[in-house]
Amino acid sequence: MTQLQRTPLREFHAARGARLVDFAGWEMPVQYRSILEEHRAVRRAAGLFDVSHMGEVDVSGPGAAAFLNRLVTNDVARLFPGRVLYSPMCFPDGGVVDDLLVYQRAADNFFLCVNAGNLARDLDWIRKQAAGHDVMVADRSAETALLALQGPRAAAILQELTTTDLSGIGYYHFATGEIAGVPCVLSRTGYTGEDGFELYHAARYAVRLAETLLAAGAPHGLELAGLGARDSLRLEAGYPLYGHELSPAFSPLAAGLGWTVKLDKGCDFIGRDSLVAEKRCGSPRRVVYFRTGDRRILRPESPVLNASGAAVGQVLSGTLSPILQEAIGSALVETAAAAAPLAVGVRGVTVALQLVRPPFVPLGRT
Amino acid sequence: MSSVPADLRYAKSHEWVRPEPDGTVTIGITDYAQNSLGDITYVQSPKVGAVLAAGAVFGVVESVKAASDLYAPVAGTVVAVNPALDGAPETVNREPYGAGWMLRLKPAVPAAAGALLDASAYGALLS
Numbered sequence: 001m002t003q004l005q006r007t008p009l010r011e012f013h014a015a016r017g018a019r020l021v022d023f024a025g026w027e028m029p030v031q032y033r034s035i036l037e038e039h040r041a042v043r044r045a046a047g048l049f050d051v052s053h054m055g056e057v058d059v060s061g062p063g064a065a066a067f068l069n070r071l072v073t074n075d076v077a078r079l080f081p082g083r084v085l086y087s088p089m090c091f092p093d094g095g096v097v098d099d100l101l102v103y104q105r106a107a108d109n110f111f112l113c114v115n116a117g118n119l120a121r122d123l124d125w126i127r128k129q130a131a132g133h134d135v136m137v138a139d140r141s142a143e144t145a146l147l148a149l150q151g152p153r154a155a156a157i158l159q160e161l162t163t164t165d166l167s168g169i170g171y172y173h174f175a176t177g178e179i180a181g182v183p184c185v186l187s188r189t190g191y192t193g194e195d196g197f198e199l200y201h202a203a204r205y206a207v208r209l210a211e212t213l214l215a216a217g218a219p220h221g222l223e224l225a226g227l228g229a230r231d232s233l234r235l236e237a238g239y240p241l242y243g244h245e246l247s248p249a250f251s252p253l254a255a256g257l258g259w260t261v262k263l264d265k266g267c268d269f270i271g272r273d274s275l276v277a278e279k280r281c282g283s284p285r286r287v288v289y290f291r292t293g294d295r296r297i298l299r300p301e302s303p304v305l306n307a308s309g310a311a312v313g314q315v316l317s318g319t320l321s322p323i324l325q326e327a328i329g330s331a332l333v334e335t336a337a338a339a340a341p342l343a344v345g346v347r348g349v350t351v352a353l354q355l356v357r358p359p360f361v362p363l364g365r366t
Numbered sequence: 367m368s369s370v371p372a373d374l375r376y377a378k379s380h381e382w383v384r385p386e387p388d389g390t391v392t393i394g395i396t397d398y399a400q401n402s403l404g405d406i407t408y409v410q411s412p413k414v415g416a417v418l419a420a421g422a423v424f425g426v427v428e429s430v431k432a433a434s435d436l437y438a439p440v441a442g443t444v445v446a447v448n449p450a451l452d453g454a455p456e457t458v459n460r461e462p463y464g465a466g467w468m469l470r471l472k473p474a475v476p477a478a479a480g481a482l483l484d485a486s487a488y489g490a491l492l493s
Contacts, residue, residue, distance in 0.1 A: 019404075035430050036405045036456065228404075228430060295408040295455070297428060319430060320407040347410070347426060347433070 007052035008145050008206035016224060024117030026053040028227050035228035039322040042192050042233055043361075045221030046151030048213055049230055051198070052206065055119035055141040057112045057126065063134035064108050066267070071129055072102065073252060073275070075265040079104040084172045084189055087260050088252040089122075090271030094278055095248035096255070098122050099240065101189065103174060111140070113198075115242045129270065145206035149213060150196030150233075152364050153220040158197055160216050162186070166197075171365055180212040191230060193237030193363035232319045235328060238289055238358020244300065244316045245287050245330050251275060254283040254332075286335050287316065290342075290353035291360065292327045295320060298344045298351065304331045305343050305350075312337035315344060323361045327351070368398035368492055371463055375479045376488035377439035382463065383479045386470070390445055391479055394467040395427060395436065395458065398492055403429040406458045411447040411469060418442060420478070424469065427458070440478040442471035 004027040013020060018029035029050065031038060041047050059068060069076040074087030085102045100122075101113040114122045119141060127137050149158060155166050164177030164186060174187035185200040201209055214222065231241065240246045245255050252261050253275060261275055292298065297318050304313035313333030321328045331353070333342065342353040370376070375383040380399035384392045400406065408428040418424050418438040425436040447469045450457055458466035473479070483491065 031404065034405050034459070036407075232430070295428075296410075297407060297430070297433070299433075 005053070007050055008203045009050045009052065009210055012207050012210055013050065013224075018224075018226060023227055024053065024115070026116055028053060029224075031226040031228045032224045035226070035232065036320075036322040038223055038225040038229035039232050041221065041223040042151045042194060042225055042229060043323060044151070045223075046149060046153040046157060046196070046217055047192070047223055047225030047229065048210065048217065049148040049150065049225050049227075050146075050206075050210070051148050051230075052145040052203070053116035054146050055114040055116060055122065055139070056144045056146075056200065057114060057123065058110070058138040058140055059112060059126070059135055060109045060138075061133075061135040062108055064110055067130060067133040067135045068102060068110060069265065069267050070269050071126065072100070073261040073269060073271065074102075075262040076102060077265065079110075081106050082173055082175060084174055084187060086172070088246065088257060089125075090252065090269075090275070091248060092271055092274065094251035094253070094271045094274035096242070096246045096250075096252060097125050097248070099242055099246055101187075103185070103187070113146075118242060143203050145201055145203040145209075147199045147201075147206070147210060147213065148190055148192075148196065149199065149217070149222075150190045150192040150225075151194045151222075153217070153222065154194070154196040157213065157217040157220050157222060158186075161212060171195075179209060182209045182212075184209075190365070191237075191239055192233040193239070193359055193361075193365055194233075195364045231317075232322060235317050235319055235330070236321050236323060236358075236360045237363055238360065240287075241317065250285060250287075250332065251278055251283065253278050254285055255287045283335055285313065285332050286338060287330055287332055288338055288342075288353075288355050289330050289358045289360070290328065290355050291321070291324065292351050292353065294327055294351050295325070296346050296349065296351060297327050298329050298346060302344050302346065304333050304353070305345065306337050307341050312342070321360055328360050368396065368401060369463070370396070370398075370485045370489045370492070372485045374463070375439070375482035375484060377437065377482055378491060379437045379439075381437060381439045383439050383482055385477075385479050389476065390470050390472050391440060391442070392467050392470050393439060394462055396488070397462045400459050400462045400466070403427060403431065403434065405430045406455045409451040409455045409458065409468065411451065412444050414444050414446060416444045418444065418471065436468065438471070439482055440471065441474040442478075443474075444469055445472050446470040
């Protein structure tokens with residue numbers, strides 16, 4: 001068994017009662033007190049997440065903008081310094097390599113934030129694609145820590161600790177500044193559906209920054225939140241998670257992320273031909289989101305059945321919405337079957353799926 | 367450190383049993399069990415009148431993490447289930463030995479609970 005990787009906050013978590021689990025090869029806090037309570041704290045006030053396991057990759061050089069626009073499906077040409085873009089990155093067949101954030105620092109200077117579990121594979125893929133382009137690709141993951149401060153109180157908490165005017169940073173924009181003396185990238189992004197910031201900083205400052213944020217946030221109702229709450233928050237918001245709603249097996253169009261696939265962005269990109277064809281013919285399967293009106297959680301890989309009991313898909317994600325107090329989730333189903341009644345069997349009971357367009361709950365940010 | 371009240375009896379499958387003055391027994395899951403499961407989101411209870419063999423599955427407790435079967439520590443007939451758990455299954459996390467009880471049985475054999483683990487034996491099992 002390989003040694004789990006640790007973020008600089010591993011001891012910080014352990015000292016605060018975290019339940020540490022293996023997540024994508026990292027020893028990460030899944031919860032501190034209660035997943036449901038941490039979830040509600042983020043919707044009500046704020047939560048602090050250690051997401052230092054995420055990968056950061058610098059892409060720079062005269063060819064960087066053109067290279068990235070060929071690498072990802074969204075339109076990198078729309079970026080400008082200080083702007084963030086969400087995009088899938090596809091294989092030639094349209095399957096998804098990973099989903100990521102693209103940050104533009106300067107005309108020829110970008111960085112990417114990618115999923116921890118995909119970092120090694122992403123680096124191989126990106127470096128291979130970079131051949132022939134005038135770019136430098138550098139993995140900054142080991143020296144970079146990432147804290148996510150999320151919730152309606154996040155800006156008020158953070159503003160007490162920085163001279164950067166946070167009202168000047170719009171959603172999906174970022175600035176560089178200092179938080180309690182720690183140099184940070186302050187990115188107004190997140191994975192919860194609430195207002196909030198993702199704070200990139202040097203790993204050596206992680207404990208100091210986390211302690212400072214936690215102390216400043218306590219009077220506002222800030223709580224530490226683990227990956228359990230992060231998952232239920234993102235599902236309630238209707239955000240995809242790689243390995244569930246995104247996969248090499250189907251395209252971002254099938255995943256409902258058509259808005260991130262810019263077929264007419266004026267340059268070719270990896271997967272474009274396949275995605276053009278899929279858009280013309282329609283996706284054979286698609287990701288749907290459902291609620292159930294029932295508390296029984298429908299687990300990933302459970303078969304989705306049509307009215308005659310035939311399997312027409314499978315569950316991708318499932319949890320209990322702590323806000324709705326009912327089971328919600330996503331499934332990959334045959335497109336032709338999605339218009340008719342669908343159900344999932346759980347311990348001898350058939351639970352009908354009510355298909356909905358996420359988000360499942362009103363959000364501070366959508 | 368999990369709480370193991372001295373006045374209860376325990377099954378290796380982490381249910382507790384409390385003999386009541388009227389001859390029935392109250393059954394729930396232990397503090398250790400609720401803590402291992404994490405946030406409990408659903409409790410599936412048997413019907414009143416159901417007849418359970420010792421060791422039979424009497425229900426399911428589901429958490430964010432997983433669903434687990436519940437086993438009857440003694441044989442008997444279900445005389446009551448906890449109605450509060452339908453709307454508030456998290457009560458099992460908060461008060462596993464109190465308001466989070468799961469069912470009450472009329473045992474098939476009086477004093478059957480005496481054959482179960484006592485607190486020190488169950489505590490030893492956990493350590």
